[in-house]
Amino acid sequence: ETGVTQTPRHLVMGMTNKKSLKCEQHLGHNAMYWYKQSAKKPLELMFVYNFKEQTENNSVPSRFSPECPNSSHLFLHLHTLQPEDSALYLCASSQANSNTGELFFGEGSRLTVL
Amino acid sequence: KNQVEQSPQSLIILEGKNCTLQCNYTVSPFSNLRWYKQDTGRGPVSLTIMTFSENTKSNGRYTATLDADTKQSSLHITASQLSDSASYICVVSARRDDKIIFGKGTRLHILP
Numbered sequence: 001e002t003g004v005t006q007t008p009r010h011l012v013m014g015m016t017n018k019k020s021l022k023c024e025q026h027l028g029h030n031a032m033y034w035y036k037q038s039a040k041k042p043l044e045l046m047f048v049y050n051f052k053e054q055t056e057n058n059s060v061p062s063r064f065s066p067e068c069p070n071s072s073h074l075f076l077h078l079h080t081l082q083p084e085d086s087a088l089y090l091c092a093s094s095q096a097n098s099n100t101g102e103l104f105f106g107e108g109s110r111l112t113v114l
Numbered sequence: 115k116n117q118v119e120q121s122p123q124s125l126i127i128l129e130g131k132n133c134t135l136q137c138n139y140t141v142s143p144f145s146n147l148r149w150y151k152q153d154t155g156r157g158p159v160s161l162t163i164m165t166f167s168e169n170t171k172s173n174g175r176y177t178a179t180l181d182a183d184t185k186q187s188s189l190h191i192t193a194s195q196l197s198d199s200a201s202y203i204c205v206v207s208a209r210r211d212d213k214i215i216f217g218k219g220t221r222l223h224i225l226p
Contacts (some may be wrong), residue, residue, distance in 0.1 A: 002157065042118070042216040043158075043203075090157055102148070103205075103214070105157030 003027040006091050006106035013081065014114050021076040021109045023091030030095065032074040033103070034066060037088040049074060081113045116141040118206050118217035126223045131194055135220045137187040137204030145207040149178050149189045152201040152219070161189070161202075191222075199224045 004025045013019050025032065034046040048056035049068040063085075065077040074091055088108045094101040118139045127133050139147070146165045150158035162171045162178040164187070171178050175198075177190045191198055204217040 002159065004157070006157075040218060042218050045214070092157075102160045102163065103158075105159070107155070107157050110155075 002104045002106065004091060004093055004104050004106035006089075006109050008109060009107060010110045010112075012112045012114065013078070015081060015083075017081075018077070018079045020078065021089055021091075021111075023074040023076075023106055025072055025074075025091075025093040025104070027093055027104060029093040029104070030071050031093060031101075032068060032071070033092040033094075034074065034076050035090040035092060035105075037090055037108070043090065046076075078111075081111075083113050086111055086113045116206075116208060116213060116215045118204050118215050120202075120204050120217040120220050122220060123218070124221040124223070126225060127194055129194055129196055129224050129226050132190065132192050133194060133222065134191075135189045135202050135204075135222070137189070137206075137217055139185050139187070139204070139206045139215070141185075141206040141208050141213075141215055143209040144182060144185075145209040147178075147180055147187050147207075148205045149176070149187075150203040150205060152203060154200070158203055194224050196224050196226060198222060 007022045030051050032049045036044045045058050046060045047066040052068050063080050067075040090108045091106040092103040094103050121136045148163045149161045152158040164171050164180040166182050175192045180187045201219040201221050203219040206215050
């Protein structure tokens with residue numbers, strides 16, 4: 001148990017569906033992240049939130065929409081996805097925006113787009 | 115360009131044997147290097163962290179080394195166990211702009 005909880009763990013959706021991934025951290029951290037992990041590729045940073053403010057958006061398509069209502073919760077809203085978006089989506093948290101801080105990852109949400 | 119390269123891509127060894135995983139990086143200016151273990155279907159978990167001045171760090175049967183001059187790191191696993199089967203990811207942080215660069219990982223399989 002890393003203190004970062006993601007739901008759902010598995011999600012299958014059609015290209016016209018709208019769904020959301022949820023992440024909650026119980027570690028008192030103030031930075032939260034969304035990463036995409038595809039087979040045989042390094043983790044790709046998607047979004048970073050520090051103190052609820054988005055500080056990084058790595059040219060992610062608009063069909064992915066993040067939301068951070070408070071420092072403990074992070075959502076990733078999904079709409080009109082493509083089959084190539086199928087991947088493991090990992091949420092992480094850390095203390096502040098220090099790059100010496102350890103990233104604590106959730107178990108991930110395995111997304112399959114049909 | 116900041117990059118992290120890991121080798122081998124995958125490795126199969128017998129239970130009880132030792133193994134060493136490699137990580138080469140071009141990240142500059144260097145801040146720190148972490149090794150993460152990722153079990154199948156789980157999120158990555160940090161094993162070790164090393165800064166510029168550290169050249170070795172142990173965590174149980176895991177020992178990481180760092181050569182900041184050659185920009186190389188290794189992760190040595192002693193007396194492997196079946197539970198060591200996982201992906202091991204090398205992650206390097208840059209001091210400037212707070213970038214975190216991930217390697218592709220090494221997939222380790224331990225056979226009984």
